[in-house]
Amino acid sequence: MTVHSAPRATLASHLIAEIDAGRIGQGLATVILAIAATTQRIAAAVGKGGMIDILGSAGQENVQGEVQKKLDVISNQMMIDGLSATGHLRALASEEMDDLLPLPERSEASDEQYLALFDPLDGSTNIDINAPIGTIFSVLKAPMGALSNASFLQAGRQQVTAGYALYGPATQFVLSTGKGVQAFTLSRENGEYVLTAELTISADTGEYAINASNQRFWESPVQRYIAECQAGSTGPRERDFNMRWTGSMVGDVHRVLSRGGVFLYPRDTKQPPKAGRLRLMYEANPMAMLVEQAGGMATDALTPLLDLVPTGLHQRVPVVLGSRNEVERIVRYHAES
Numbered sequence: 001m002t003v004h005s006a007p008r009a010t011l012a013s014h015l016i017a018e019i020d021a022g023r024i025g026q027g028l029a030t031v032i033l034a035i036a037a038t039t040q041r042i043a044a045a046v047g048k049g050g051m052i053d054i055l056g057s058a059g060q061e062n063v064q065g066e067v068q069k070k071l072d073v074i075s076n077q078m079m080i081d082g083l084s085a086t087g088h089l090r091a092l093a094s095e096e097m098d099d100l101l102p103l104p105e106r107s108e109a110s111d112e113q114y115l116a117l118f119d120p121l122d123g124s125t126n127i128d129i130n131a132p133i134g135t136i137f138s139v140l141k142a143p144m145g146a147l148s149n150a151s152f153l154q155a156g157r158q159q160v161t162a163g164y165a166l167y168g169p170a171t172q173f174v175l176s177t178g179k180g181v182q183a184f185t186l187s188r189e190n191g192e193y194v195l196t197a198e199l200t201i202s203a204d205t206g207e208y209a210i211n212a213s214n215q216r217f218w219e220s221p222v223q224r225y226i227a228e229c230q231a232g233s234t235g236p237r238e239r240d241f242n243m244r245w246t247g248s249m250v251g252d253v254h255r256v257l258s259r260g261g262v263f264l265y266p267r268d269t270k271q272p273p274k275a276g277r278l279r280l281m282y283e284a285n286p287m288a289m290l291v292e293q294a295g296g297m298a299t300d301a302l303t304p305l306l307d308l309v310p311t312g313l314h315q316r317v318p319v320v321l322g323s324r325n326e327v328e329r330i331v332r333y334h335a336e337s
């Protein structure tokens with residue numbers, strides 16, 4: 001029997017449909033395609049694993065004092081190379097760079113001008129063990145006039161698009177341009193991202209993700225929430241919960257977007273000057289846009305992440321995101337304390 005199925009949309013055909021519907025401009029589509037093409041190159045490098053000299057430490061630190069892996073440095077350069085010539089980006093900011101990188105003005109540049117931010121390789125401790133890693137990105141409108149780091153300090157609600165590539169068993173490109181969340185899977189046969197799912201987050205869940213080794217540093221509302229989950233069917237929640245942690249935000253948020261759940265990297269007392277572990281501009285904001293677009297909630301436990309006004313390019317924030325009913329409960333526990 002021959003089964004005929006309709007051809008699936010590709011990332012390119014999806015973006016053309018969005019342009020035709022008047023939801024995005026050609027400039028934004030060009031930027032998204034440039035990001036997607038770069039993630040394919042990063043996926044190819046990641047896929048070579050130990051066969052070429054890309055694993056291990058680069059022997060230098062980034063602006064946050066973290067030791068960079070070789071693949072952090074390689075993928076950061078690939079993002080710069082891939083995004084420099086779109087004609088629609090005025091500057092880039094990266095978790096791996098101290099300050100913005102202004103891009104040369106192009107004489108034929110259109111009015112549609114943007115800023116791109118990215119974490120080129122999220123979850124870099126997973127690189128050497130062949131576990132999930134990813135690239136997270138966010139796009140903002142570029143202001144007119146001279147640019148500085150402050151040009152990027154726009155609330156997450158101003159993002160015109162956000163997404164990530166997940167380098168797992170399959171490479172996936174997950175995107176929101178403000179109308180839902182689409183997941184594309186990289187076809188290894190023809191090198192195209194093919195639309196494979198519209199992602200929505202269920203309001204209820206029985207799964208949470210948190211680095212439990214930090215338990216002694218958590219504040220009381222988080223202690224309470226996790227203790228109740230752990231008590232399971234014999235505790236106040238009267239049902240059992242499951243716990244998962246990949247060590248890569250891309251991997252953990254992808255699970256939440258795919259089958260519900262709640263992800264927490266809360267404020268803790270481990271390193272007091274830091275408000276949290278995750279970076280607002282490169283991790284929290286893009287993921288918050290995706291989660292809200294998929295029907296979930298994303299907060300620092302007091303304020304929706306997308307409403308925070310950034311104070312610095314490398315600012316860190318507490319993050320609680322995922323299934324609405326669980327996130328609301330955690331916010332309530334914070335309010336009650």
Ligand code: AFP
Pocket residue numbers: 066121122123124125126211247248249250265277278283
């Ligand atoms: P790196 O990319 O710097 O390794 O950080 C990954 C990350 O910011 C985020 O992706 C994870 O959720 C979190 O760190 C993992 O942190 P732990 O080290 O506490 O597991």
